[in-house]
Amino acid sequence: MTRHRLFWPAAALVALLLGNVAVSPRFFAIEIRDGHLYGNVIDILRNGAPLILVAVGMTLVVATRGIDLSVGAVVAVSGGMACVQLGSTSVVLAVAMALGLCLVLGAWNGWLVAGLKIQPIVATLILMVAGRGLAQLITGGQIVTVSSAPFLAIAGGYLLTLPLSFLIAMAVFALTSLVVRRTALGLLLESVGGNPEASRLSGLRSGRLIWLCYVFSALCAGIAGLIISSNVTGADGNNAGLWMELDAILAVVIGGTQLTGGRFSLGGTVIGALLIQTLTTTVYALGIPSQETLLFKAVVVTAVCLVQSPAFRAKLVRRRRRPEPPASLPAPEKKVEVAS
């Protein structure tokens, strides 16, 4: 059972939740108020929705060996666009325009990576730098506030007693899982991530697939941007989605998707995102200054990456003092094998 790829992330999440219960026994308490569910756990689901969305998009990008650093900036652009447009048009049109712009930004990222074959980290760095400027340009450098009831319902609304934002995130997750796992798309993605060149030679249009992943990632970030700006009833070009790309990558890595591409796990990503959100909530619940969440995240990132690192595991298990020579070199000491 410990071999299952979701075991460790899920165990960490459960341990964190149990730790919370040990500190405050009423942590799991859920009550119904005005026909909606309330409680810490529901808050985690509600506030975790944007991160789940961004991380789901990021998972597919990471699966193709890529990385999308621009998601935080796209969150800001999407929120800014929607809030500015709400002043003059209907909610549906404003949302459509915001998401449309995100598709364009995603297409740009995808073109740089798949078309111009620029390293993903560099290609998306461009939009990461320029995107916040773009968001400021759209909002005129102001924090644009909105009061449109339908728009505010995106983050504040409830459906079937559950927060609407969480349901949106789950819907995107379910649709993505369905498309990726019930069609050959997931297999093709893993093939492209495993070896882009071999996939291309075997007749896969890997370029177009990679391009699609970046478009999808930007779309997810766009929806997350709508939820975030709906939640704070406004758009802040500077702070909306700040450092979100890092949280999303963290969620993907915690969820067991290797940054080197190939295999990916959408379910693991959702668990990873929930773990990060629970960690944030825990820090608040413990009364630790919120800024120190960063310290906890640093520890978690390091721990998770060390556990996942084959080199670290090898060193831990074999208790070797010296660094292992790379696999391509002949191993000088073969006796160690016997010892282990």
Place this chain on the structure above:
Amino acid sequence: MTALAVRLRSYRPQRRYLPVLAAFALLVGAYGFGAARYPAFGSGQVVLDIFIDHAFLLVVAVGATFVILTGGIDLSVGSVAALSTMASADLLQHKGWPAYAVIPLVLAMGAILGFAMGLVIHYFEIQPFIVTLAGMFLARGLCYTISTESIAIDNGTYTAMAQTPIPLGGTLHVSPSVVIALVVVAIAGYVLHFSRFGRTVYAVGGGERSALLMGLAVARTKVAVYTISGLCSALGGVLMAFYTLSADPLGGVGMELDAIAAVVIGGTILTGGSGYVLGTVLGVLVLGIIQTLITFDGTLSSWWTRIVIGVLLFVFIALQRLIARRSR
């Protein structure tokens, strides 16, 4: 066949210098444009002011150049610089330490942090991106544990460093920080381009496995570049404290991007193995001159800076792709 090879070889050096030359041309062009439009822009002090305003970024970017030349990346530089200003301010203002004890201590702190990240990156084979991201969180979190408010610095040595102008004849002057930054550039230039360590840095960036097979000290070099980057970030933080005479836990947010952008615009290739310290200096100056142009214009909002930097990043990365494709 051989004639073609010879011709290609004779063309290669020029091509290698092309990104640096492009950055230089851009710098001269932007300066000429500014000087033509605004009479005050042409005065030499504007150029010196760019050095004064960006001395700390220059030092940080030089450190980042080492890391990027090995094909790595360091996202922690902005946070480490902020941590270094916060620690300095706290020790000076609240603990009453003297400046000559504080500065070596924060420099050592930055170097140790970089050293630790280098060890994890090399020995546990975790991507530099992730490890330095953890370092970024750690340093930023430590900033907040020191204080969530900004701290003003009124230490004698610091105010002296901030306010003593070094005259350069006429009305021109620079700050002591500029001198420190230029010394760092000179040392980095010597180390990278004329020392055995520098050659190993390029070799590791060109191909780690081949460098290893050549018997070069890959492990030592990789750990060393992150240590250098940590040290440079901490020094950048000290210069930032000189410049602002205060420390802010949110200081230096986004500096890692400015540093990476400066390095890339300066012609260093992010996959490693090719680039010059001089290019990084030009990259920082290009960023500085764009900011100055936008300030002089007055009608453009400051967030145009981010967009222009983004566009420049794209142009230079595309240029590098083009050069790489041609020389293949």
